[in-house]
Amino acid sequence: MAVRIIAIDDHQVVIDGLTSMLTGAELDVVFTTTNADALLSYLEQGSAEVLFLDIQMPGVSGIDLCRQIRKLNPDLRIIAFSSFDESHLVKQMMRSGASGYLLKNADKQTVIKAIETVMAGEEFLDETIKDILLKESLTGQRRSIFDIPLTNREKEILKLIAEGLSNQEIADRLYISLRTVETHRLNLSQKLSAKNTAMLVKEAIRRGLVE
């Protein structure tokens, strides 16, 4: 019996490419869409074994979508399909219930290998990703800067800093004292080893708090 595959990606050309790659024995692309709601609707009725999930779609967080789908359909294997090879994204996706993480520059052979691996009940990681994770794990014993946890309040304030508000403006917005904002900002700088605003802003962007 053919493995039934569904795919979501906001780029039609990527869907066509995947479909083209996967047309072959034992593989059956049964549903594709560029729209998250359409995917969720489909999952209420239809079923499949493997989902290719683009994790960078406008307006939708791939991580949230992954969690949501896992709840709806726990048996569906999810392969995250992304052009980002940053380790924190991989970790977040795998922790959100993905069975695999594949880069978009993968060739046909690798894509099929990924499907086979997750269908066997194992996890699949792109070779590039494996290298990166291994290297990070070996070189820095300490946690990656992405893994440094921020409290909710800190995230909120970091977001506002990155949006261009001054400390005073943040204080006014959150109805707290200027000094409190300064304290939070100092803690943020220390946690993130940021010497100035520029580094804080870049961290906020990397963490997806803005833009």
Add this chain to the structure above:
Amino acid sequence: MAVRIIAIDDHQVVIDGLTSMLTGAELDVVFTTTNADALLSYLEQGSAEVLFLDIQMPGVSGIDLCRQIRKLNPDLRIIAFSSFDESHLVKQMMRSGASGYLLKNADKQTVIKAIETVMAGEEFLDETIKDILLKESLTGQRRSIFDIPLTNREKEILKLIAEGLSNQEIADRLYISLRTVETHRLNLSQKLSAKNTAMLVKEAIRRGLVE
């Protein structure tokens, strides 16, 4: 005679998708690659009528590549193929010699329409892009923030600011006085309507000066 098409994109799946979309009468995909050097090598020998050019590839600026190809092969029609719908990118690409600008969420019909249009010697713009350009042109008579020109020195300093250097560090790096850096920074803030460092950093990122 079939139109000969070549395509470059760092994602194999996009190349497959394009190829899949374009296999049909009067269209012949003669060369595809994920590598800029391979494309340039090909252009020295082979020829084609239309090139699909991904403008966001690691290590290569799509704008520079476009200019370079125009010099090598002025008769080749270039269609920029991107997932970004920001007007400044469109303008830059068209000024660099592209004949068309297509978004990656375009369907088969639109892609073929784009090829027909540029083959007829006209320019093709995605409908979404047209809307955006029109809206910008109507609402703000003033130029978009992206079009505000920065001098080379200003770009250099904006880059260093966004990398997290303080004014003093920038002065040391460029062998100029602190006051000069402050002047440049002030001019940057005024040109870009930035009230603080955070906004400058975001502008630098949007302009592709860092990351």
Add this chain to the structure above:
DNA sequence: TAGCGGCTACGTATAACTACTGAATTCCTT
């Protein structure tokens, strides 16, 4: 209930950046 983490807030001092004005030099274009 004792302890911990998170959020709040203040004092003081220094460093960094902002705002405005003025000006000399070089380089490029007309």
Add this chain to the structure above:
DNA sequence: AAGGAATTCAGTAGTTATACGTAGCCGCTA
């Protein structure tokens, strides 16, 4: 050669952020 833009530097004043230390309050949990 003249004009203009770009780059350089400075004075003065004011605002904002950083860098310590210190500490009360709250909620959760061991």
